[in-house]
Amino acid sequence: MKYVDEYRDPTKADKLIKEITRLADTLAEQRGRPVNVMEVCGGHTHSIFRYGIENMLPQSVELIHGPGCPVCVLPIGRVDDCVAIAEDEKAIMTTFGDAMRVPGSKRSLLQAKSLGADVRMVYSPLDALKIARANPDKEIVFFGLGFETTMPSTALTVLKAEAAGIRNFSLFCNHITIIPTIKAVLDSEDFQVDGFLGPGHVSMVIGTRPYDFIAEHYRRPVVISGFEPLDILQSLWMVLKQLDAGHPYIENQYSRVVPEDGNHAALQAISRVFELRPFFEWRGLGSIDHSGVQLNARYAAYDAERKFAVPAVAIADPKACQCGEVLKGIIKPWQCKVYGKACTPQTPMGALMVSSEGACAAYYQYGGGPHQASHDDLVGENAA
Amino acid sequence: MCLGIPGKIVAISDAVQLLGIVDVGGIQRSVDLSCVAQDFASLDSLIGHWVLVHVGFAMSVIDEAEAQATLAVLTELGQVQEELIAMQEGQS
Ligand code: SF4
Numbered sequence: 339m340k341y342v343d344e345y346r347d348p349t350k351a352d353k354l355i356k357e358i359t360r361l362a363d364t365l366a367e368q369r370g371r372p373v374n375v376m377e378v379c380g381g382h383t384h385s386i387f388r389y390g391i392e393n394m395l396p397q398s399v400e401l402i403h404g405p406g407c408p409v410c411v412l413p414i415g416r417v418d419d420c421v422a423i424a425e426d427e428k429a430i431m432t433t434f435g436d437a438m439r440v441p442g443s444k445r446s447l448l449q450a451k452s453l454g455a456d457v458r459m460v461y462s463p464l465d466a467l468k469i470a471r472a473n474p475d476k477e478i479v480f481f482g483l484g485f486e487t488t489m490p491s492t493a494l495t496v497l498k499a500e501a502a503g504i505r506n507f508s509l510f511c512n513h514i515t516i517i518p519t520i521k522a523v524l525d526s527e528d529f530q531v532d533g534f535l536g537p538g539h540v541s542m543v544i545g546t547r548p549y550d551f552i553a554e555h556y557r558r559p560v561v562i563s564g565f566e567p568l569d570i571l572q573s574l575w576m577v578l579k580q581l582d583a584g585h586p587y588i589e590n591q592y593s594r595v596v597p598e599d600g601n602h603a604a605l606q607a608i609s610r611v612f613e614l615r616p617f618f619e620w621r622g623l624g625s626i627d628h629s630g631v632q633l634n635a636r637y638a639a640y641d642a643e644r645k646f647a648v649p650a651v652a653i654a655d656p657k658a659c660q661c662g663e664v665l666k667g668i669i670k671p672w673q674c675k676v677y678g679k680a681c682t683p684q685t686p687m688g689a690l691m692v693s694s695e696g697a698c699a700a701y702y703q704y705g706g707g708p709h710q711a712s713h714d715d716l717v718g719e720n721a722a
Numbered sequence: 723m724c725l726g727i728p729g730k731i732v733a734i735s736d737a738v739q740l741l742g743i744v745d746v747g748g749i750q751r752s753v754d755l756s757c758v759a760q761d762f763a764s765l766d767s768l769i770g771h772w773v774l775v776h777v778g779f780a781m782s783v784i785d786e787a788e789a790q791a792t793l794a795v796l797t798e799l800g801q802v803q804e805e806l807i808a809m810q811e812g813q814s
Binding site: 344345434461462463464465487488490491494498539542543564569572591592593594595596597601602603604607 | 760
């Protein structure tokens with residue numbers, strides 16, 4: 339396929355890895371620890387595991403898998419609210435596949451479905467509108483989640499529902515915003531990340547400027563990266579070059595998709611229907627100010643939280659669950675006490691085990707973990 | 723969910739609703755073009771362009787020149803040069 343195969347050329351990867359090794363070795367020696375680079379986006383986490391990129395890298399560079407998987411950071415209380423809506427007799431709940439398996443305090447959407455709730459997997463929010471048209475006597479709810487990447491599609495769907503006069507459609511909105519999230523991670527204690535691979539598809543919506551503060555204030559380089567193996571390697575190399583030069587700035591490796599100013603139509607749709615929530619609860623990270631959005635007053639009629647009674651109870655993460663530490667890069671997934679034991683992709687305890695964009699599931703699925711102990715031990719000690 | 727997929731716009735199916743048909747690896751599906759129509763004088767001029775498709779919405783027109791530029795940087799890293807020459811020779 340065009341613009342895919344070219345970015346999977348193994349000979350180019352070899353050359354990049356040599357360059358990465360040369361730079362990372364020097365930088366790691368200066369620091370007395372490996373260089374830590376965080377990929378913020380779950381899509382990158384997925385690619386990194388799928389193509390075995392970690393195994394190609396020298397020990398002098400360490401990838402930290404950040405909080406950018408929207409399914410993974412959804413808190414238990416929100417899942418419970420969603421299940422409560424789905425179990426309402428007049429409701430048909432629609433959502434993306436991954437979201438169906440996130441554990442709630444009692445059950446996931448998938449379990450609710452097996453108990454008789456009408457829960458349907460859709461590819462696009464527009465499919466939910468089709469279901470609404472076909473079922474006029476039902477209330478169709480779209481369980482919307484994701485960062486700015488998926489926010490425009492949800493916003494446009496609400497606008498289309500309004501334009502078509504569809505009244506039996508509403509949104510259970512769990513969209514989150516990237517900038518407050520990165521800021522919260524940067525401000526957290528024990529944070530030892532030297533640079534970032536910036537999220538490619540969030541950036542195609544918001545552009546490159548919103549990241550300026552990371553270079554200016556936090557003095558960390560950010561390279562907005564594509565998702566093919568060579569994109570990721572090239573971006574990593576660019577981060578290391580910036581670190582070596584000691585001059586952090588925002589660079590755009592993914593310029594074939596990411597315009598500097600973002601996408602005007604997408605941003606406009608977002609600002610028409612959404613407003614910031616004062617705060618939003620995250621699994622593993624706690625509450626982060628202004629990190630979520632909700633429908634504004636003008637579109638309140640499409641808000642499932644107003645149409646349905648939801649429990650809206652905040653529920654703490656299970657005690658044994660260490661998702662928060664994994665999300666901040668403090669521990670590696672397999673260092674979590676329940677990893678691979680009480681928590682597996684079949685029986686996820688924490689949300690990082692649910693989606694292939696979550697670090698724990700990715701490790702589990704693609705065979706990372708304790709057998710790489712010599713390498714990871716080194717890092718574990720450093721991170722502790 | 724956050725991984726988009728590149729596809730080629732092959733037709734406009736509903737100009738009012740801004741819907742088009744996009745070929746993604748041989749599979750054709752209806753895709754919303756609201757986010758990419760802005761930069762084009764007419765919807766029809768979108769046909770033939772590659773876009774990044776995300777949950778049923780075309781979110782970005784893939785910039786051919788930028789794609790080439792990124793590949794050029796990778797190429798400059800060397801090694802592949804010979805291979806490219808061999809490829810070109812093979813084609814002529
Ligand atoms: S193993 Fe399970 S509980 Fe532990 S951090 Fe990973 S997802 Fe969370």
